[in-house]
Amino acid sequence: MISKEQVEHRYKTLFGTEPSHIVRSPGRINIIGEHTDYNEGFVLPTAIDKAIYVAVGRREDNQIRLYAEDFRAYFDVAIDDIQPVDLGWPNYILGVVHQLRLRGAQLGGFNLYVDGDVPLGAGLSSSAALECAAGYALNVLFDLQLGRVDIAKIGQLAEHTYAGVNCGIMDQFASVMSKAGHVVKLDCRDLSFSYKPLALGDYAILLLNTNVKHSLASSAYNDRRAACEAGVKLVQQHNAAVNSLRDVTVEMLDNWVKPIDTDIYTKCRFVVEENERLDRACKALEEGDLDELGEQMFQAHEGLSKAYEVSCAELDFLVDYVKQFPEVLGARMMGGGFGGCTINLVKTSFQDLLIERITPVYKEKFGLELTAIKVIPSDGTALL
Template sequence: MISKEKISTRYKELFDSDATHIVRSPGRINIIGEHTDYNEGFVLPTAIDKAIYVAVSRRSDNMIRLYAEDFQTFYETPLSAIHPTMEGWPNYVLGVVNQLVERRLPVSGFNLYIDGDVPLGAGLSSSAALECATGFALNVLFDLELDRVDIAKIGQLAEHTYAGVQCGIMDQFASAMSKAGHVLRLDCRDLSFLYKPLELGDYTILLLNTNVKHSLASTAYNDRRSACEAAVRLIQQKHAEVNSLRDATVTMLEELVLPVDADAFVKSRFIIEENERVEQVCVALENGDLETMGELMYRAHEGLSKEYDVSCPELDFLVDYVRQFPEILGARMMGGGFGGCTINLVHKRFEDLLIDRMKPVYEEKFGLELTAIKVVPSAGTSLL
């Protein structure tokens, strides 16, 4: 169990000084709206009760000294010499620092400690949580006067420039901006957002982690993004006003994309339909219609698996298996794809029974452990 006291004690052991601030920034789930964020579409995420914790204090010099509990490793560099590193994990912190330096904000040397209980590699955005925790902590430490949207944008740019992933804004936005008991209906074009109550009654959200990450993930992500951009370029030859798939219709795709690029057509159609599903789930939540919400989750998975082609046998098996149970209203793969978790809308009384039923079946079929992650929609980044 991670606590403020435990972090403070560990910080003192490592840095021989007291932490000035401790920040908690949560991981996230996304109810629906997958791969729409980098297409200027809509998403429906919320933060969860699993988080990355960052403790910081100023130094008297210009050194940056980092420690990651998960890796039991220090990393240090002068502020003047920060650059992307092959070690991986420091990049999420250094990328944020680089963005602050680019903005000519008054940053100097600091010590920073990282711990957390967001399962790594499960698609719960531990990287975005770390970026937002870092941004929030440095904002307070150096009195930078950034708001939460600034911190989310800085986290996204850190991921682009230092981690090398051209991610959308959803993960950082959900980590920084979420409100307990609500989902965020986020417009990824202009970052306007609405809080929608997430009232699940007798149901709860259960994540089932495949514990697999296929190596296709990063290349495939960039390939999907390219296919969507190719479709937009084809449409723009006739409709100059179309800036992204957000502005496109299926009719435009059928006329201008299908004859030239069948693959781009199928993937782009999925994005347009996924945007519509976000709107439909919002209406279902407002009406307390969890059955419709669940059906839309199942349909989204079919599209992600068969059309956008970002699923894998383990994810498909988990979704197909739960369809037999009336106590489960909906399920789909969540995140970039090729591994990670399924998100399941499960009756509370059936949650533990489901875990007991599925674990041995999955483990026998794939020779992998199935990890169940119970989550509670929670508030965004905060100072402890």
Template structure:
């Protein structure tokens, strides 16, 4: 974890002055609840101890000057000329600026320094962390009095309009709203939420990054969404009150979808069952039943691999491999699929040994390096200075 002194020093080196505020916004993991968000279902995320850091100060002109440490790149634009670029890291910051101005908030020129320690390509939502860190930094810098949920929503819209990614709200919400030692049960329909205990005792959360990103991820994502939408349309033919899969029961699916569109039926059935797994996970966490939580992770992976079909051979291999060890209570792929990480619930005393055993086996099997990422559930966005 970086320190505010390190970030402050680097800001001063770039801009020749001291930063007024330094904000940290974390990446996130999702304990369970995949592909439920765009079906108005439930998710169970929390922030981690790896994040994005933003240092800011006002300028006495109308310039927006941005510097990203990882790209060693300085970018400058007039506040009145802020718009989406064809591509680039700047869009995650400029999108927040654009959204704030569109909502009528008054901004002036500012300098902004950006750095972070979230592993790139691991599916830990570094983009949402950038958006939330930027939103919080500008909120305090210009005294805008925006609440945390609104900042998360602004970040989501920034990603839609400037980065061109039609993401759900989970990533930004987790980055902004998390509390250390707890997970958020978030209702993606109305953003109602509650905190559940994440007391792991002798266990810890280990992420294993496959370091693959299969090209069919985006097209498959769109196909899955369409399957769910087809089910909803078929059910609506008989049950007019249905708005999304959230309103659909298994009986409705069997009656209205199974015989007409089996593919849509299988995909939608997974979503219904995944929502139920989120509910069960909350019960297990409240009762401190980590064994049952682990079993639920394995069950979810089976569904993601065999029914929703968003896994890949590398993810499946990692989940199957850890099943042989009683020190691993559960594992599953995490995120959209076709690459990224598995999330593993591992006994602390076995964590390093598991990594030591698995890295060479994975390398031999796939010719790829396996990256182990140790994470600690942490607080959401914080003003450090």
């Protein structure tokens, strides 16, 4: 955990003045609902107790001066000269500035310091957390009167335009809007949302990071999107009211897609069923039925691995391995696939023993270190 005092002290050392504001914006997990976002479906994320911290203060001139603790690096640019840069990290902040100015925000020069404890490359959305922290900090610094949903949308557009990643809204939305002890049921079609209780009792959420990212990831993602769009087009020939897989039933797929292309059928069916699993997971949370929640997680992994084909040997191994322990109620791969983490619903008292057992077995099988990350569902973006 990074303290406010730590951030304040570093800002003062680097910029010679006190920061006006310090903002904390968290990373996120997704309990269930994978590859549903770009099909106008539902997702079930929540923020975690790992975050990006941003300290800001105004300058007398029109310079933007950034410092990233992770890279021990400064970046300077005049506010009128901002554009995407080859150096990766400034883009997440500059992209936010760009979006704010497109909306007519009157910004001046500022200093901004960034640090964080979201594990990088684990699929916990450190980039979205940085965008939202920067957006929130500039909102208060320049009194822009933006709402939280606006900040999430600005973060998403910053990622599209400056970081060059065509992401959905889930990561930014979860970072800004989460509430401790709850998950957010987010409708990716119209951004309506509700909070569902996440009362874990004797259980905890444990992430196991494979520490792999297979090169298949981006091409496979594009292929899956294309398959989903192709399935929708086939259904639309018979039903003009359908806009996305959100509107499609398994019966429609059976009638109009399966006879034409079994691969497109299988991929589309996964998305339709994943939305149904998410509904069952929400019902389980409302009833405090963690066994049922865990069962939906295991089923989701099966679908992601066999039907949607976005898993990999490392992820499948981790999910299969934990099934032998009654203390693990559910597990699945989390995120786009082909690497990253599994999310596990584990008896709190069993976490350390599970880590102790699974780490050497994973290392022996794949020659890789396994990183265990304990996370606690937490509140979204806030001023410290």
